[in-house]
Amino acid sequence: MARPFRQAIIFLLPIVILAGATTGWSASNQDLERKIDQTKRKLTQTRNREKSVLGNLLSTQKKAETVRSNLQQINSKLDKTEESIDKVRDQINLTLNQLEAIRNRIRDRKSVLGKRLATIYKYGYQSYLEVLFAARDYGEFVSRFEMVGRYVRGDLALLKELQDQQEEVARKKEVIARQHEELRQQQTAYAQLQKSAKNEHSRWLSKMQEQQRQLAAIQNDRRSLERALDELEELSKQMESQIRGMQNNSKVALGTGRYIWPTRGTITSYFGYRIHPILRKRKYHSGLDIAAPRGRSIVAADNGVVIFSGRNGGYGKMIIIDHGAGYSTVYAHCDYLLVAQGRSVTKGQEIGKVGTTGLATGPHVHFEVRKNGVPVNPLDYL
Ligand SMILES: [Zn+2]
Known part of the structure; x- marks a missing residue:
């Protein structure tokens, strides 16, 4: 290549390139550049939204987790209360059986006593039984029937003992019944707490699902925007x-x-x-x-x-x-x-x-x- 010509090319080259840059590819890429700028702005917005939704989701998850562990505690308290109720119920049944047995023994003893008195006084079984059952206490009964024998005294002592026992078991039954009632109230309270905690938990869960859906949609957008910015x-x-x-x-x-x-x-x-x-x-x-x-x-x-x-x-x-x-x-x-x-x-x-x-x-x-x-x-x- 002749020297002057080469110099001319070297001199002209930047101008040609400049012209190419401003008219040729640069001009044809102006639309593209605008699109790129828009896409990048959208991407920034999408990333910010993703961050904020992710933050919301995390705090929702934390709240749901708190409610869940609260619910677990309530559940275990309710279980324990129900176990206690079962035990107390067994105890009540036990004392009821004891009471029934004592009552039967008292009835038997009274019937034996009535027969004995009827034999001693020859007035007829039924009337003595009536007197016996009407007596306010055995002391009174004994004073009304002075002619009582050794067996009758023994029967009366046993009756007294049985009636004491009956009173004691009845008192015990009352205490247990009160306990039972308290436990029942506790059970109701825990069941209510459980219900509201369950509701709260399911509310947080559905909120979480909604936010997860949101996040997935945003991430989809973000990925497709990133893809759009990946085409050279x-x-x-x-x-x-x-x-x-x-x-x-x-x-x-x-x-x-x-x-x-x-x-x-x-x-x-x-x-x-x-x-x-x-x-x-x-x-x-x-x-x-x-x-x-x-x-x-x-x-x-x-x-x-x-x-x-x-x-x-x-x-x-x-x-x-x-x-x-x-x-x-x-x-x-x-x-x-x-x-x-x-x-x-x-x-x-x-x-x-x-x-x-x-x-x-x-x-x-x-x-x-x-x-x-x-x-x-x-x-x-x-
Ligand atoms: Zn590259």
């Missing part, structure tokens, strides 16, 4: 011919051919085809994603000339460096661009800052190596 394929394809048009056609390498890492960070996505974790679809990724904090330096991977520095739709703020011999590198999603088109840069020179412009959900550098405009695996050159 088409733009990457368009760039192939555009880069070829901008590149210096010289076969002479401007750099060493061995690249250094454009920034310190973690690789979050590799070059090539991968199965999308959510879409379960094969997706093509034209570069290497290196996640790094926003504002961290991005450096030129090798010596070269900046052939593009500006906005490019999904790539956001982007730099392309031509390294000669058909090679170029791309640095996308920058927060700031620090070199202008047409500038020569040296390997390791700071050219921009890490950001999230364009289709990026978090701060990272999307780094591409291209051979004649076609993306190749950057790891083969680093």
